[in-house]
Amino acid sequence: MKITFLTPGTGSYYCGACMRDNALANALIQSGHEAELLPMYLPLMLDEESEGLDSDSPVFFGGINIYLQQKFSIFRNSPEWMDRLLNKPGLLQSVAKRSHMTSARDHGEMTFEMLRLDGADFEKELRKLYSWINDHGRPDVLCLSTALQSGLAREIKKQWDIPVVCCFQGEDSFLDSLPDEFRERCWILMAERCRDADLLLGPSNFYGRLMEKRLGLDEGVIKTQYNGINLEGFRGRKSLNVPAIGYLARMCEAKGLALLVDAFIHLRVQLGNENCRLEVAGAMTQGDVPLVESLKKKLSDLGLTDAVGWRPNISREEKQDFLSGLSVFTVPVQYEEAFGLYVIEAMAASVPVVQPNRSAFPELIESSGGGVCVDMDSPEQLAAAWHDLLETPERLLEIGDRGRFGVEQHYSTEAMKNSFITAVESLVQSKSKNE
Known part of the structure; x- marks a missing residue:
């Protein structure tokens, strides 16, 4: 089975969702599956080696490009050489270090547009993603790392008849921090877009129930997929002279x-x-x-x-x-x-x-x-x-x-991998029966 993870990067610091996706992809590969990590918005900052990240992979929906396309429609038709320049990892990382200077309004606008994700407005970015995936092999399952990406589910399923999995990872605190003019609209839109996914996964029972209530979803719709870590290198506590x-x-x-x-x-x-x-x-x-x-x-x-x-x-x-x-x-x-x-x-x-x-x-x-x-x-x-x-x-x-x-x-990553495979295999089998 081949699984593709579309994972938002931070560009400047380690992030739990990035590390989770990388650990899961590594575990899947080591078990004989195919798995790839595709960075989105900013480069991935990973704390261990990645078997699923292609060194030639571009950053999809590059943060600078998306910002400019949202502000100035002319950039939706910018030439490929300019896109490559704006998507250079070093430039994206430099911008990421100054992300605290971006206004709350800009954060709200970009969040709303990515949840709304009109295929016409983002045709250029979608085309790059589709081209890469077609060239490297269509996956059996595509996994969105956070529900803030749920606007992609509908567009991906228009392109390929494959299951889309959407994971939750702390979206509520981010949405609640948006300006009033965007907060409620983004919550409503995310509730709509999550319904486009074939499977919703939450990192804990607590968070699954919380997000079901906030999004107006039926109880139990969000399945629990506990995060796991690679235990290699973790040692016992040292003998300390002072606490x-x-x-x-x-x-x-x-x-x-x-x-x-x-x-x-x-x-x-x-x-x-x-x-x-x-x-x-x-x-x-x-x-x-x-x-x-x-x-x-x-x-x-x-x-x-x-x-x-x-x-x-x-x-x-x-x-x-x-x-x-x-x-x-x-x-x-x-x-x-x-x-x-x-x-x-x-x-x-x-x-x-x-x-x-x-x-x-x-x-x-x-x-x-x-x-x-x-x-x-x-x-x-x-x-x-x-x-x-x-x-x-x-x-x-x-x-x-x-x-x-x-x-x-x-x-452990082994426990996380086994739980994930159990969840997605049923999706793939169900899709095969219907074809």
Whole structure:
């Protein structure tokens, strides 16, 4: 079976959806299937080798091209040499680093147009995609990495009689952040376009039910496809001289970085854990720098600069080494998290996790046993949860071991691949019977 993944890239930092698609494609290839990754909008930033990404593959619906075509219709007929120039990976990556400078209105307009996706307006971009796929072999299944791409489902099925799978991965928080004039229209349009797909996959039971309600879909329409990670290279925790709290996610307000720092200050100053360290790692864009600098100043004013380590934009090997040096792990997200790949990575390194008692976290932690969920309405609550765990080293060790075993059982690439194949094989068989 051949599966093609159309995956939006970030161009400047690692993203969970990109890493998930790459891990799944690699696992499919290693099992004897054909799989390819086609980057969309921006180049893919991957933390491990990709067997499914062709080095000659262009970036489809290149971000600069799409922006210009939306603003100025003349660019919908621009010559091929100009498109190639605007789609150069280096240029796209440079622009991606400045994406925080794009207005909210522009984000709203582009999101709406890609969900609406009029075949006439985007004929040039669709033609490039169709040509590449025809030259490299039509897939048995085409997988859209996020529901924000669902506008493509209808157009692809006009071109080929193949099943289209549409995955969900945190679209609600993005749509809710759009300006009023686009927010409701994009929600309505995404609900319509998702119905064009043959299969809808959500990364957790929690998120599937949430999006069914938000989109007006029948309960159970979105099937659960848990994310998985490649466990190679994840080691057990090191023996530490001092305890260390860890965070591995984008360094932004939405992920709860400010709450994390305030909780650490409370742990050190009020609760008396004076030798504890805080280690922060993850993607940091130019738009995240002001927050990080303000938190560094707050720590400096309290004399805690040397108690906190900052490691932005680390590689896979650096990430694995980082996780093995932690006592406890937390990403106190401020929105409804669809899954939380970072939680699985921490548990793979045998690090106990402390997460908010909401979103997908109770589901992940209950199935793995690799942590605890607590209310995090204040920094004091989070600090108290850390303090309780750090006071019981035996419990930390037990939870860490359970978490590693739970990830091996439920959240490996092998488990993800098997679940995905089961889901899509029935689509292909059903399509064959109807022909």
